[in-house]
Structures are given as structure tokens and as C-alpha cells.
Amino acid sequence: MLNTEPLLYEKLAAELGGMIAGGVLRQGERLPSVRCLAKERRLSVSTVVQAFRQLEDRGLVEARPQSGYFVRRSMVLRSEPLPRATPDEAVPVDVSQRLVSVLNDAMKPGMTPFSAALPAAELLPVAALQRLYAGVARRHPKLLEGGSHFNMNEPALVRQLVRRSLAWGGPLAAEEIVITNSCTEALGLCLRAVTKPGDTVAVESPAYYLMLQLIETLGLKALEIPTDPRDGMSVEALDMASRNGQIAACLLVPNASNPLGSMMPDEKKRQLATLTAARGIAVIEDDIYGDLYFGKQRPWPIKAFDKTGNVMLCSSFSKCLSPALRIGFVAAGRYRAAIALQKAITSGGTNPITQNVLAEYLESGSYERHLRNLRRIYERQVESMRAAVSRYFPAETRISQPQGAFVLWVELPEEIDTSEVYERAIRDNLVYVPGELFSASGMYRNCLRLNCGNPHTPEIDDAVRRLGALMTKP
Structure with missing residues (x-):
């Protein structure tokens, strides 16, 4: 069995990232100094620096010369989606053919693992x-x-x-x-x-x-x-x-x-x-x-x-x-x-x-031992995906804040039709599940679901960036 226990710097980065996402550490606020945090947490200075750099790579903090690390002011903590009114009548369902097409696309070589809610094999x-x-x-x-x-x-x-x-x-x-x-x-x-x-x-x-x-x-x-x-x-x-x-x-x-x-x-x-x-x-x-x-x-x-x-x-x-x-x-x-x-x-x-x-x-x-580790990993991956969507998607985007599991629901501005964008996305090896497939009545055409079951590597981050660019186009 592969060792999937997060490294010390990853644990610290996940903890600080959660505090930023939850508003405990606010935009513009200075983080504790590297030496102070290393002493308090009984970590090496290099471990703390690695954690800060990971947060910097994710766009959550910025380094200021001679001053230390600060929560980025430009980082927008996105609002969650709002509940929607639903039809009063029950309706027949017709999603199977479109769903099969999306799931088949996900199996093609080179596609990003954003559609099916599956964990990475190494986990x-x-x-x-x-x-x-x-x-x-x-x-x-x-x-x-x-x-x-x-x-x-x-x-x-x-x-x-x-x-x-x-x-x-x-x-x-x-x-x-x-x-x-x-x-x-x-x-x-x-x-x-x-x-x-x-x-x-x-x-x-x-x-x-x-x-x-x-x-x-x-x-x-x-x-x-x-x-x-x-x-x-x-x-x-x-x-x-x-x-x-x-x-x-x-x-x-x-x-x-x-x-x-x-x-x-x-x-x-x-x-x-x-x-x-x-x-x-x-x-x-x-x-x-x-x-x-x-x-x-x-x-x-x-x-x-x-x-x-x-x-x-x-x-x-x-x-x-x-x-x-x-x-x-x-x-x-x-x-x-x-x-x-x-x-x-x-x-x-x-x-x-x-x-x-x-x-x-x-x-x-x-x-039980496996679950304890897996929950931490999934939470960290979800938080990383939320941060990436916040950085790269349109400013009006709303993002769910999951309380478990490893999928993310993204609500885009009303004028964005994720089913229409999907056809352009798969040509760029980007696959996701359009929002309308989560509704019997065809609601949520401006929404999509992303799988966060894989480690948030630079390749995954770049894929989110490319997907966000597609979502800004009419």
C-alpha cells in the first residue's frame, strides 16, 4: 500500500488554507512569521516555508519583501449557490443519452478527471x-x-x-x-x-x-x-x-x-x-x-x-x-x-x-485508519479546487462549500450555458458534468460539477485555468 499520509508542510498548508477559506485569516492580514510558527508548531523553518509556498502557488497568500506573508487581497471568497425554486409538477426524466455521452467522453485518453466522481487510484x-x-x-x-x-x-x-x-x-x-x-x-x-x-x-x-x-x-x-x-x-x-x-x-x-x-x-x-x-x-x-x-x-x-x-x-x-x-x-x-x-x-x-x-x-x-487519512486528503483537494475555481472562473461565480466527499458544484453567471461550453471544452481535453444533467426539468444550465478526487497537481490547476477561460467566453 502506498503511503498517502500527507507531509508535514501539506498538513500545515491545509490548516492555514482552511482558516483563510473560513475567514479566520482575512484578506490583507499578515500570517505569523516563519520562525514564530516553526517554534510554536515544533516544525523546521524549511517545513513552514514549504507550506507558505504551497499556499502562494494556490493563490491564497503573497510574500512581501521584508514584511512576511499576507492573505491575498485579490482573493475572492466566493458565495455559495442559493437554493432555487423548482417546478410544482412531477415530470418524466430524460437524461440517459446525454449522460452516457459525457461519461464516455471521460474515458477517452488525455481527458482531465473532472467528470466521474471517482478517487485517484493512488489513494x-x-x-x-x-x-x-x-x-x-x-x-x-x-x-x-x-x-x-x-x-x-x-x-x-x-x-x-x-x-x-x-x-x-x-x-x-x-x-x-x-x-x-x-x-x-x-x-x-x-x-x-x-x-x-x-x-x-x-x-x-x-x-x-x-x-x-x-x-x-x-x-x-x-x-x-x-x-x-x-x-x-x-x-x-x-x-x-x-x-x-x-x-x-x-x-x-x-x-x-x-x-x-x-x-x-x-x-x-x-x-x-x-x-x-x-x-x-x-x-x-x-x-x-x-x-x-x-x-x-x-x-x-x-x-x-x-x-x-x-x-x-x-x-x-x-x-x-x-x-x-x-x-x-x-x-x-x-x-x-x-x-x-x-x-x-x-x-x-x-x-x-x-x-x-x-x-x-x-x-x-x-x-478506520485509512478513512482518517482519506478524509484529510479529500478535504484538502476540495479546498484546493475551490481556490482554483475562485482564481480562474468569472467574478460572479458561486462555489459550493462541501461538508464531505469530493465533488464541487459551480454556479456561473446566467448567460453561461455549460452544456454549450462543453462541446468546446472536450476539444481541449476538458470534461465535466453539465448542470442540466442534475435536473429532471433541465434546470442548472449555468452550473457544472467538478470531481476533486485527484491530488491538485500543477496539471490539474492548469486544467482549471483553461476551463475558467472557456467559461468567460460568450
């Missing part, structure tokens, strides 16, 4: 997982000898999932868990279990595009609910929209939402769980980013406030360990039987070897 514990695969295959040879459409779960993995749920108000019940091939499969199984073609599903606005794609392929309608970049889906708006009984299910990402990075407060989660249970609205909760929080403790999912078994909690390990594992799960509550049936008839059991590999990795304690 993943691939070598450790490979060793576990070899060990599991050797110790459990019979795992390759059979299979079942109905016995889908490996007990060792279920046990680890139940243990992990203790950290957020669990535990989950072992008997409600269904192991799936991904979080996306889990979401699709839940939708199939609780809806029928023509039903209405309430979604965040903007919403994760693969959720919209699932709604489209199942013949459902999407009702967009206003979503705050900080607090997530508006429970008040969901209350108003659901009074006529038209909503069959609510599909959302309350922890580090994709694409806004918002984090729904606990009280809002409690209110949403209570409201939906009272009105018979099934809740499908995507918690794939729950472990990638930037705060001090793991946020609780809506599932933690569920009293009736109405919430289906879906997740996977693709954003933390490896997308190639193809292991997800759903804690299905009272819908477990229906979801298990859908799983049995669509894809059967999930790879038992990989289930056991994941179980052993979780049991070893390596996952």
Missing part, C-alpha cells in the same frame, strides 16, 4: 486488498464451488456492517441487510420494491444524475424539491409537495450530497423520517459519502431516526476502498423481503469472495 489500499483476495481464496476454496440466488449474504460481512452502524446510532438489524453489487444496484432494487411505473419520486434539486437515470429507466416521474447547499433537501417543501398523496418515495443523499456536498442537520433528518412515515412515503437514503465527512464526528443517517422500518439505507465502499470491489448493501427495514426478491430475480448473489475480503479488511481495523 486506494489496492495492495492490501490484493493480499486479502489471495488469502481468502486460499483459506476458503469452496467459495468458488457454488452460488445461490437466495443466500446472498456472507455472515462475516453482515456482522461487520452491523458493528460499524454502532457509530451512528445503530445498530442495524442483521436480518434487514441485503448485500448488493453496488450502491446503484441497491438504489434500483429499492425503487423497484416500492414503486410502479408512473409513480412520483421526490428528489433533491440538484439531484445525483444516476438517481435520475434510475427513475427514467423504471418509467417513474421525478418531483424536484428545493435543496439548500448547506442543509440539504427542504423538509418544509417536501411537506407541502406531499399533502395530496402523490409521492410514492423519496430518494436523497442527506450526508455530503452529490453534487452540493450539503449535510442535513439531525433535526431535519428526524423531521423527514417522521413526515414520510406518517404519509406512507418510502425513503431511499444513499449514504455512500457518510464516512467521508469533514467535521469532527460521523454524521447520522436518516435511518438512525426511523421508528417504523420505512427508511432503506443504501451504501457501498466504492468511494473509500475501490470502485472495482462492486460491493454495496441496503439495510431495508420493512421492505427487506421485497428487495431480496428483486435481487434474486435480477442478479442473484453477490461475489462471496469479495464479501469475505471486505469483511476481513473491516475487521482488521485498517479501514
